[in-house]
Amino acid sequence: MNAIAPVLQTAPRIALVGNPNCGKTALFNALTGSRQKVANYAGVTVERKEGSFTTPEGRRVQVLDLPGTYSLRARSPDEEVTRDVVLGRFKGEAEPDLLVCVADATNLRLVLRLVLELKQVGRPLLLALNMFDIARHRGIEIDIGRLSAELGVPVVPTVAVRKAGTADLLKHIDTVAVELAGAASAGANTWHEPSAEEVRATHREADRIIKLAVRPPTKPDTWTTRLDAVLLNPVAGLLILLTVLFFMFQAVFTWAQPAMDGIKAGFDALAAWINGAMPDGILRSLITDGVIAGVGSIIVFLPQIVILFTFIILLEDFGYMPRAAFLMDKIMGGAGLHGRAFIPLLSSFACAIPGIMATRVIDNRRDRLATIMVAPLMTCSARIPVYTLIISAFVPDRTVGGVFSLQGLVMFGLYAAGILSALLVAFVMRRLVWRGTVEPFLMELPAYKVPDVKNLVMGVWTRAKAFLQRAGTTILSIMILIWFLSSFPGAPAGATDPAIDYSIAGMVGHWLQPLVAPIGFNWQITVALIPGMAAREVAVAALGTVYAVGGAGGGGEENVTALMDTLGHSWSLATALSLLAWYVFAPQCASTLGVVRRETNSLKWPLIMFGYMLTLAYLASFATYHIAASLGWA
Amino acid sequence: MHLSSRPAVSDAPAPDQDALPAPALTADARPLSRAAKGEVGRVIRVGLDGAPHDSLDPDELERRLLEIGFVEGARVEILHEGLFGRDPIAVKVDDMRVALRRREAEAILITAWQQPDASGATPRAVAEDRRS
Numbered sequence: 217m218n219a220i221a222p223v224l225q226t227a228p229r230i231a232l233v234g235n236p237n238c239g240k241t242a243l244f245n246a247l248t249g250s251r252q253k254v255a256n257y258a259g260v261t262v263e264r265k266e267g268s269f270t271t272p273e274g275r276r277v278q279v280l281d282l283p284g285t286y287s288l289r290a291r292s293p294d295e296e297v298t299r300d301v302v303l304g305r306f307k308g309e310a311e312p313d314l315l316v317c318v319a320d321a322t323n324l325r326l327v328l329r330l331v332l333e334l335k336q337v338g339r340p341l342l343l344a345l346n347m348f349d350i351a352r353h354r355g356i357e358i359d360i361g362r363l364s365a366e367l368g369v370p371v372v373p374t375v376a377v378r379k380a381g382t383a384d385l386l387k388h389i390d391t392v393a394v395e396l397a398g399a400a401s402a403g404a405n406t407w408h409e410p411s412a413e414e415v416r417a418t419h420r421e422a423d424r425i426i427k428l429a430v431r432p433p434t435k436p437d438t439w440t441t442r443l444d445a446v447l448l449n450p451v452a453g454l455l456i457l458l459t460v461l462f463f464m465f466q467a468v469f470t471w472a473q474p475a476m477d478g479i480k481a482g483f484d485a486l487a488a489w490i491n492g493a494m495p496d497g498i499l500r501s502l503i504t505d506g507v508i509a510g511v512g513s514i515i516v517f518l519p520q521i522v523i524l525f526t527f528i529i530l531l532e533d534f535g536y537m538p539r540a541a542f543l544m545d546k547i548m549g550g551a552g553l554h555g556r557a558f559i560p561l562l563s564s565f566a567c568a569i570p571g572i573m574a575t576r577v578i579d580n581r582r583d584r585l586a587t588i589m590v591a592p593l594m595t596c597s598a599r600i601p602v603y604t605l606i607i608s609a610f611v612p613d614r615t616v617g618g619v620f621s622l623q624g625l626v627m628f629g630l631y632a633a634g635i636l637s638a639l640l641v642a643f644v645m646r647r648l649v650w651r652g653t654v655e656p657f658l659m660e661l662p663a664y665k666v667p668d669v670k671n672l673v674m675g676v677w678t679r680a681k682a683f684l685q686r687a688g689t690t691i692l693s694i695m696i697l698i699w700f701l702s703s704f705p706g707a708p709a710g711a712t713d714p715a716i717d718y719s720i721a722g723m724v725g726h727w728l729q730p731l732v733a734p735i736g737f738n739w740q741i742t743v744a745l746i747p748g749m750a751a752r753e754v755a756v757a758a759l760g761t762v763y764a765v766g767g768a769g770g771g772g773e774e775n776v777t778a779l780m781d782t783l784g785h786s787w788s789l790a791t792a793l794s795l796l797a798w799y800v801f802a803p804q805c806a807s808t809l810g811v812v813r814r815e816t817n818s819l820k821w822p823l824i825m826f827g828y829m830l831t832l833a834y835l836a837s838f839a840t841y842h843i844a845a846s847l848g849w850a
Numbered sequence: 851m852h853l854s855s856r857p858a859v860s861d862a863p864a865p866d867q868d869a870l871p872a873p874a875l876t877a878d879a880r881p882l883s884r885a886a887k888g889e890v891g892r893v894i895r896v897g898l899d900g901a902p903h904d905s906l907d908p909d910e911l912e913r914r915l916l917e918i919g920f921v922e923g924a925r926v927e928i929l930h931e932g933l934f935g936r937d938p939i940a941v942k943v944d945d946m947r948v949a950l951r952r953r954e955a956e957a958i959l960i961t962a963w964q965q966p967d968a969s970g971a972t973p974r975a976v977a978e979d980r981r982s
Contacts, residue, residue, distance in 0.1 A: 286917040291910075323946055326919055412897060412909060415916040432945070440947075448940055450933035542949045546934040656906055656954045657938055658918060661947035 227268070228393050229278045229310055231301055233334065234318035235327050236284035237535070237662035239346040241265075242376040243318050244281040245674045247385075254682045256817050258308045262297045263576065265678075272383075273390045280312065286326055288333050289409050293581050302337055303405065314340045314392055316385070321351035321358060321373070322437070322663065324430060328422035331367055333410065338403035340392055341369050344385055348373035350665075355434030363429040377668045440535075440663045447539055457543050460536075461562055464527045468520050468566040475519035483512030501703055502696075510695030513751055513807065514684070517569050521683050522676055524563050524570040528577065529675040533667035537577060538659050545657050551639040552646025554583040555657060561587065561638065564594035568808045572815055573683065580655040586645045588815060589825055592808050593638035593801065595631045598752040602799050603630055605756055609780040610792040626796075633800045637832065694806040698750045714762055721746040735798070735834060736791040736841035745804065752804045759783070790844035797840040801833035878962050882941070883955035887931050891960035893924045898957050911957050919943040920958050 234240040244252070248267025257264045265281040282301055283294035290296040297306065304311030317334055319327040324345075334341055345351070345358065364371040372388050375381030410418065447453050487504040494500040531537050537556070545555030553561075556578045564571030571591045578584040611623045701724070707715040716722050725743030732742050740762045748755030756779075763782050783792070803809065809822040816822070879894060897912035906914075920926070920943060929947065930940040938951045 287913075289913065289917075291914065325944065325946070326917070329917070410913075412912045412916060415913055416921060419916065419921045436945075444929065444940070444947075448930040450931065454933060538949060542930075542932065542938055542940060545938050545949075545951070546932050656911065656914065656951065658914060658950045658954055659948070660918065661940055661949050 227276045227278050228313045228389070228396065229280065230314045230316050230389065231280045231282050231312035232316050232318055233282050233298060233302060233330070234284055235286055235320070235323075235330065235660075237660060238284065238318050238320040238323075238327065239376050240284060240318040241281060241675075242668065242671050243344065243346055243374060243382070244279065245671055246374075246376040246382050247279055250674070250677070252678065254678050257297050257306070262294050264297075269386075271386050271390045271393070275390060275393055277389060277393075280309075286330060287410070287415075288330075288337075288407060292579050294579060302334065302339070303407065304339075312339065313396055314342060314389065316342050316344055317369075318344050318346050318374075320662075321345040321348045322354060322356060322433070324358075324426060325422060328367070328425060329415070329418045331369060332418045332421055333407065335367070335369060336405070336407035338405045338407075340396060342385075342388060342392065343367065343369050343371045345371060345373045346376055349375045349378065349381075351433075353435075354437060355431075357431035359429045363425065366425040366428055377671070437663050443664055444539070444661070447536070448542065453539075453543050457540055460531075460540075461558075464524070464562070467527065468524050468563060468570070472519035472523050472566070476516050479516050479518070480512065483508055483515075498703075502699070505703065506696045506699035507692075509699070509750075510692045513695060514692060517567060517807070518680060518683070520567055521570045521573065522680055524566070524574060525676050525679045526672065528559065528574055529672050530667050532577070533665065533671060535662045535664045538661050541657075541659070542661070549657075551642045553586060553642050554578055554580065554655065557583065557587040557642075560591055561594055564591040564596060567596050567598070568592040568594065568805065569683075569811050572808065572811050573679070575815070582646070582650050583655055585816065585821065586642050586650075588812060588821070589645060589828075590638040590642045592803065592805065592825070592829065593634050593641065595634040595800075596752075596805075598805065599630075599799055601753040601756050603627060603796065605759075605780060606783070606792050606796055609784045610787075610789055630796060630800055633797075637801065641828070641832075694810055695750055698747055698806065702747045716743060716747070716758070716762060734841075735837035736788070736794040736845070737798075737837075738787075738791070740786075741791075741795060745802075748804055749806050751807065752799065755804070789849040790841050793844050793849070794837040794841035797836040798833045801829050801836050803829040803833075879959055880961075881956045882926060882928075882939075882958040882960050883952040885926075885928050885939075885955075885960065887928050887936075887939075890925065890927045890963040892963050893920055893922055893926055893958055894961050895959040896920050896922060896957065903957065904953070906954075908957070911954065915954070915957060918948055919946060920948070925963060926958075926960060 232240050232244055244265065244267065247269045249269070251269065252265060252267030255264050255266075256262065262283060266278065267281070268276060268278050270276050280301065282298040285295045285298050287295075288299045288302060290299040300306035301309050301312065302315060315334055315337070317327065317331050319331075331341070331343055343364075345360070348358075351358065358373075360371050360373065370388060370392075372384045374385050447456060487508045490500065490504050490508070494503070528537075531540070537559075540559070541555030543555075544558045548555050548557050557575070559577060560571045560574040562571075563574050568591045571594065572588050575584045575587045575591070578587060607623050607626050611626050614622050616622050616625060698721075700720075702716055702719050702721040704719055707718045722743050725746060726739050728742050729737075729739045740759070744755050744758035744762050747758045760779050763779065763786075787795075803826045809826060812822040812825055813819060882891070882893075885891060896915050898908045900908065902908060903911050924944050925942075927942040928939055929942050932938050936952075938949055939955060940947060940949050941955075
């Protein structure tokens with residue numbers, strides 16, 4: 217073996233292929249460590265994970281973690297990526313020099329069929345038997361020499377979660393790299409989409425090989441059976457799932473709060489310091505109200521995202537996700553959603569942004585899009601300040617039926633309206649717009665595994681980084697745009713009205729007034745809604761500004777009370793209820809639209825979302841205002 | 851064993867494949883979708899034999915079921931059922947577990963499971979032997 221291998225100048229590229237749940241991502245993490253990058257494949261919403269590592273002989277190797285699949289016969293956009301990259305026909309992706317098929321050594325039957333299919337591609341191929349330690353522990357004996365001979369493919373055992381567990385694989389890659397450098401191009405590609413009979417034939421071949429090379433476990437996995445007896449029990453399983461969800465929701469909702477408050481305070485302090493250190497002017501305003509407020513409004517979501525993804529990755533690695541989908545499938549299916557949609561939707565009660573990011577657990581594109589589109593209808597925590605303000609100003613604080621607070625009931629009604637409308641919209645999308653394409657629910661329930669801490673940290677870190685890089689840029693630019701609209705042109709000298717009145721936002725507000733008159737909004741509300749696009753709760757501060765309560769952009773408890781009084785006097789109950797109805801539906805969050813743009817990789821979906829939510833909001837407000845007015849509440 | 855020679859297996863009508871649906875017509879053959887929790891069976895046919903399916907192209911459904919391990923001769927056992935309408939179902943397929951809806955399970959025909967002989971032969975091997 218030539219240690220220096222001068223022939224191979226460019227870094228060899230390998231692609232990891234395998235069944236879902238085979239530990240492919242764990243192996244990818246073990247190989248690359250933190251040298252990985254997450255982005256989207258060009259033109260599709262499929263996540264692209266690439267990394268690099270250095271072999272013992274000093275070769276730098278690029279590695280691509282392809283979406284899991286049972287066959288090259290692609291059935292989803294994810295699997296199409298896998299097929300096209302493997303076949304070397306994905307536009308903009310270099311052809312892989314070596315395919316590494318990753319197998320769960322405890323569950324070989326289906327992956328051997330995949331290996332037989334991959335062999336037809338004619339590229340150098342290697343089979344990595346991952347979780348080899350667990351297989352051995354269960355008494356599964358794999359004759360590696362025999363397996364390799366029968367398959368005609370080199371076979372290497374790996375243990376992704378253990379140090380040096382990939383040593384054999386790295387050594388092999390070095391050997392292959394030398395061979396590659398000397399060899400001509402890859403062999404002929406004879407792959408074609410297999411027919412049902414060909415799938416049966418490869419199954420028989422895989423079975424034949426397993427009979428020759430693998431001795432079945434002497435100690436079968438009884439843990440999975442025992443856990444499933446409880447976790448998949450129709451009643452106990454659902455109760456446990458609801459408990460897990462409740463705990464998760466609580467964690468995202470409350471645990472994140474101190475960190476979010478801290479981040480907010482930090483950015484406020486920074487802005488205050490700059491306000492003190494810089495002379496008043498446009499530049500100062502851009503830095504404090506545009507950039508710092510904008511960056512702050514992105515980073516403030518980070519604690520929620522970290523907590524949510526810690527839970528999601530733990531549940532995924534443990535093997536619980538497919539079980540949860542199993543338990544929820546019938547319930548979600550009624551609305552035309554996939555069983556896996558409930559985690560994203562639940563997270564959206566805290567904030568639609570982590571919720572939309574969590575839709576990645578849904579494989580099917582249409583199911584995922586439907587979930588993304590309804591996620592913002594779940595009442596997120598940013599609506600709470602607005603709801604609280606209006607409810608306490610307009611809904612009398614009395615009890616109904618002796619036990620329920622009327623204010624609490626209205627709050628509950630707003631939550632319920634959000635959930636019901638989400639289910640309705642999902643139903644319309646999945647059952648009327650995309651009719652006849654019900655995705656079958658067909659998924660493996662993998663054996664339970666103890667989650668690996670390193671894998672968890674890597675996963676959360678990747679998510680957090682992706683959020684900051686990808687959503688951050690979009691959100692920041694929208695924030696600066698909104699700042700610009702609310703600040704220019706400035707108030708003339710000696711002006712008595714609040715500065716925002718003279719800005720573009722103020723002008724647009726006045727201009728839009730005739731349009732929103734039918735739903736009972738006055739121009740002050742309309743003006744406040746424009747900076748409120750930055751984030752829903754900003755509308756509260758903006759209302760304060762427009763009504764000139766508490767001076768320039770002032771917050772604080774006493775100001776909110778003063779604002780409540782002002783609103784109570786200047787709005788009718790019908791207007792207040794109309795604004796509440798508006799907030800259930802309105803796409804009042806630039807960050808959400810930014811994330812949808814990034815996650816769907818298109819401008820079309822955020823525009824559709826904006827359009828349909830705006831329409832619903834207008835209709836709901838219109839109906840609410842007129843019903844309330846006819847009841848004499850105008 | 852060269853894969854390039856493989857298509858020949860299916861191109862030429864393999865006699866054992868053609869013979870396969872025949873035993874399906876035994877008295878106790880029925881779709882997996884009608885099996886109850888705890889039932890054990892052997893898959894005798896996958897696919898709807900050209901009959902339409904309400905969610906997927908039948909040929910696509912057949913291949914998906916095959917790819918996830920529902921193949922003629924496999925041992926299946928209903929492990930769990932959902933709360934509402936006893937749907938979906940969790941099925942043990944040989945040595946792995948798969949969740950699916952009863953609607954898709956319609957395309958899998960099973961027959962009562964007979965214990966294979968004590969020689970340790972796999973269920974599928976028994977099925978193969980029976981076929982040949």
